[in-house]
Amino acid sequence: MDATVGVLDASADAGARDCSGVGPLVLSDPKVISGTVAGGQTVTMQITLTDTDPNGYVSYPGAFLSSSTPGVTFAASEAGPPGAYIDGTMSKPITFYVKLSASISSGTDVQISARGYGSAGPATNCNGFVLSFSLTTS
Numbered sequence: 001m002d003a004t005v006g007v008l009d010a011s012a013d014a015g016a017r018d019c020s021g022v023g024p025l026v027l028s029d030p031k032v033i034s035g036t037v038a039g040g041q042t043v044t045m046q047i048t049l050t051d052t053d054p055n056g057y058v059s060y061p062g063a064f065l066s067s068s069t070p071g072v073t074f075a076a077s078e079a080g081p082p083g084a085y086i087d088g089t090m091s092k093p094i095t096f097y098v099k100l101s102a103s104i105s106s107g108t109d110v111q112i113s114a115r116g117y118g119s120a121g122p123a124t125n126c127n128g129f130v131l132s133f134s135l136t137t138s
Helices: none
Strands: 004-009 025-034 042-051 057-059 062-066 072-076 085-087 091-100 109-117 129-136
Touching: 025 109, 025 129, 042 062, 042 085, 062 091, 091 109
Parallel strands: none
Antiparallel strands: 004 129, 025 042, 042 091, 057 085, 062 109, 072 091, 109 129
16 A cells, blocks of 8 residues: 655754754655554554765664554654664665554544654754655555
């Protein structure tokens, strides 16, 4: 099942030190790897994390995941992409699990947002790239 994808900017009110490393991180290509997008199920998903700065380097990168849809939780299959860094236009996959409560009915659009982070942790209020996408339950 394909994910519907949108992109937005977050507000800028975190400290410059925390935000400086996440600016060039871009998340893309959300896809279901396995499982059924339905209430009571767990779906394995993957997104791609790319460092767009050819001279950049981000230590311990990952993605902070959230959902405004009630009954959706996340469990990381990997804390971040394989390896302890991402640099110079490198791309790496991040795999995670989306747990859908049995109370989520068929036809629900499950909204998911993902934001990249580095070793300073998830600076959730940086003016950085946010990948927003949805999955429709069957």
